[in-house]
Amino acid sequence: GAVVSQHPSRVICKSGTSVKIECRSLDFQATTMFWYRQFPKQSLMLMATSNEGSKATYEQGVEKDKFLINHASLTLSTLTVTSAHPEDSSFYICSARDTRGASGEQYFGPGTRLTVT
């Protein structure tokens, strides 16, 4: 089956620094990738839709200048949390939409645990 990887799996950073999270589709091409945020014991909240070769589409309430998304190739999207603060600590999950199938099923990465101290 399709595999999506995320790197790093876990990161701890100091307040004010920036953190980059990578999302890769390993065996398929994905023109669209999605970034989610999951708080403890809560559901996934869509942050943004990442489109290869164009600007990301952000959900209401998500600061695009704080959560920078780049989708430079068909297999890689990156999320950069700029000037991170403790309230940005969360579990960030990406998914990639397989463009081959008609269903366009999404495959999820394992997530990245971000802790801002």
Add this chain to the structure above:
Amino acid sequence: AQSVSQHNHHVILSEAASLELGCNYSYGGTVNLFWYVQYPGQHLQLLLKYFSGDPLVKGIKGFEAEFIKSKFSFNLRKPSVQWSDTAEYFCAVTSGSARQLTFGSGTQLTVLP
């Protein structure tokens, strides 16, 4: 805007018990419906999905779900749960031309051995 409701936040069952997790969505048009499972410490995995056709969908690991359009529901069922089914279950929907998944709040299932 579409929304998904999962009314059961935490379900505790004994092994061999039958399971039904509720999922309701709000959207009047064509929908695609999904159930995902997240085992402890693991990433989301697709259990089953409905796009069209037979409203009774069979998924992996003995799970099934029934799409009832008149009730805007897509409940997940399993006739006999196992301890290994302990996980978080999420219902999700895409609608119309939207490609984004909207997730329900999730249901934590705990199966006691």
